[in-house]
Amino acid sequence: MKEIKKVVLAYSGGLDTSIIIPWLKENYNNCEVVAVSGDVGQGTELDGLEEKAIKTGASKLYIENLQDEFVSDYIFPTLKAGAVYEKEYLLGTSFARPIIAKRIVEIAKAEGADAICHGCTGKGNDQVRFELTIKAFAPEMEIIAPWRIWDIKSREEEIEYAEAHNIPLKINRETNYSKDKNLWHLSHEGLDLEDPANEPQYNKPGFLEMGVSPEMAPDEPTYITIHFEKGVPTAVNGKEMGGVELIKYLNEVGGKNGIGLNDIVENRLVGMKSRGVYENPAGSILFKAHDVLETITLDRDTQHYKEIVAHKFAELVYFGQWFTPLREALSAFVDKTQETVTGDVKLKLYKGNMINAGVTSPYTLYSEDFATFDADEVYDQKDSAGFINLFGLPIKVKAILEAERNANK
DSSP: OOOOOEEEEEOOSSHHHHHHHHHHHHHTTTOEEEEEEEESSOGGGGTTHHHHHHHTTOSEEEEEEOHHHHIIIIIHHHHHHTOOBTTTBOOTTTTHHHHHHHHHHHHHHHHTOSEEEOOOOTTSSHHHHHHHHHHHHOTTOEEEOGGGTSSOOSHHHHHHHHHHTTOOOSOOSSSOOEEEEOSSOEEEESGGGGSTTSOOOTTSTTTOSSOOOGGGSOSSOEEEEEEEETTEEEEETTEEOOHHHHHHHHHHHHHHTTOOEEEEEEEOTTSOEEEEEEEOHHHHHHHHHHHHHHHHHSOHHHHHHHHHHHHHHHHHHHTTOOSSHHHHHHHHHHHHHGGGOOEEEEEEEETTEEEEEEEEOTTOOOOHHHHOSSOOSSOOTTHHHHHHHHHTHHHHHHHHHHHHHHHTO
């Protein structure tokens, strides 16, 4: 193995990466550690990060604002695909990792680094997402994953290591949920949530950060109208917004109405099941509205086939395979399907529920003239008899032949 003189660390300032800086210096001959934080909407979590990184041994900290790119190149392509992992997980952590790792590779090359380090555990999905991205853009780069090689075995031991090295932490042993926050979501894992029998304490002060529980939401509904252009949301209630602004606004409105809480036991890529609670106000609203709009703008065969594509797309994102030919090819298919997904969707938000309150599109395929139960001049109901005869011909032939065979026994 080559000598490690400079390491670029994916740095969040959380428990894992906070102790990794001194650990790297202890175990790699006092190497230089360059910390990199990708700003994908963590908000106040980035406050004071530079001072903390330097104090714990980093030579410098890059804080890279990736929010616009995150929305346009990762969130919206996934939204257009309708990709949801295992029916409920809106992939908030999954598609945040490739963009961060890609930027880390760029900085590592500019810094002339010998290795890239991440704080992902050997049990989780993120190690795969980071490392597959690194392989895509720097295939020869050395990767250091402390959780796979150090002697620390638990978060409790991490806290003890931090305390022994005078590393300040924003958590304690009693409230030490493992959290991941970005513009799209907030996840909660660990502690009482590790047992699926335990109900999440939604009304416990400090648990929810992006909104309230449904029972604490207002007694009056909130109506919103979202405009889409080719599958991309561009306005809310007639006000045009950029992607970042739009998501932040919907997070606020949705959060107030108890929208987007998901309690999920998911199948991790590495094999085991894990339980997490997710807050996804804006994401839940946008997926719902986008689905509604597609019901009137996509033909039947495209809509049904796109559901198959969405399932595979979600797997690719969850498995860290963003930068692969298949994901890019599926995105090309999705973009073609979205050429007519333009229009307005009105939703009623009420105590955790999202209720369709109307949808319109200049490309609608819904015809009241054909669909009506009243008298019409465009559809001859007698035509359906011939259609049914042909459509049911295989069933009829099979039944006749089986009856003949049984009669000859």
